[in-house]
Amino acid sequence: MTSESLFIEPEDSVLRADTEALTALVFGASRLVVLTGAGVSTESGIPDYRDERGEWKRDPPLRYQEFVGNERSRRRYWARAMAGFPVVRDAEPGRSHRALAALEGSGRLHHLITQNVDGLHQKAGALKVVDLHGRLDRVRCLDCGVLAFRDEFQDRLQVSNPEWLSVAASAAPDGDADLPRADYSLFEVPACLECSGLVKPDVVFFGESVPRDRVDEAMSLVDEADLLLVAGSSLMVWSGYRFVKRARERGTDVVAVNLGKTRADGELSLKLESECGAVLERLARVVASGRR
Secondary structure, three states: OOOHHHOHHHHHHHHHHHHHHHHHHHHHOOEEEEEHHHOOOHHHHOOEEEEEOOOEEOOOOOEEHHHHHHHHHHHHHHHHHHHHHHHOOOOOOOOHHHHHHHHHOOOEEEEEEEOOOOOOHHHOOOOOEEEOOOOEEEEEOOOOOOEEEEHHHHHHHHHHHHHHOOOOEEEEEOOEEEOOOOHHHOOOOOOOOOOOEEEEEEEEOEOOOHHHHHHHEEEHHHHHOOOEEEEOOOOOOHHHHHHHHHHHHHOOOOOOOOEEEEEOOOOOOOOOOOHHHHHHHHHHHHHOOOOO
């Protein structure tokens, strides 16, 4: 690999300086843990929730209590999800996913914690991944607990609602979609094949608690870390921000790559206001070269 391929061009001097500062921290760490958010997947065509000020770009997503307690809300959710799921299912890993997989392959990445539910880190080849908020490619029965593949449930949704297949939709975060005004009361939601119970995506909704064992696993990884890198997350929800708080309590450096405000801006050792893909790709190249 030539030196020209390791570094960014002169016109990107600010990004180059920031990346070099990040690289120095990474080379000085023996247990790098990375926490990723929606910003690492936007390059793959999956929209995110918040703008550069950390504010909602759209209406907040459906909350767990409304999903389980309101049949019309469930019909609305699944109608939109049927339209939006193919965007996530067919998405390909972006530069961030591939760079982090390369860092794992080089031995520089101790572990990865993701708030995303798209499975793109694993699709890029990463193995050491904690899916904090679950996976969208699975569904779970809330009554009997049986797991099933989302592709199978998607087929059942489409068979039950063929007239919805031609409805125009635009992609929204986490496999959701924006649909024109529709009578959701006509949408049929299949029940669990095992017990006829209520089926839900195997992801953590807003207002729902992350499973305790998953939190404990992620927290243990943060406790082991000597550097925590946050990529593509505003950290506006406690689910992710708590890991930054834990790291700082333990005296661990926290760095962030994110376009716009994060909840932890005052607690960071370094912040790069740049696209995650550009920074992480360059970081992975320098790490692969062994040059500091």
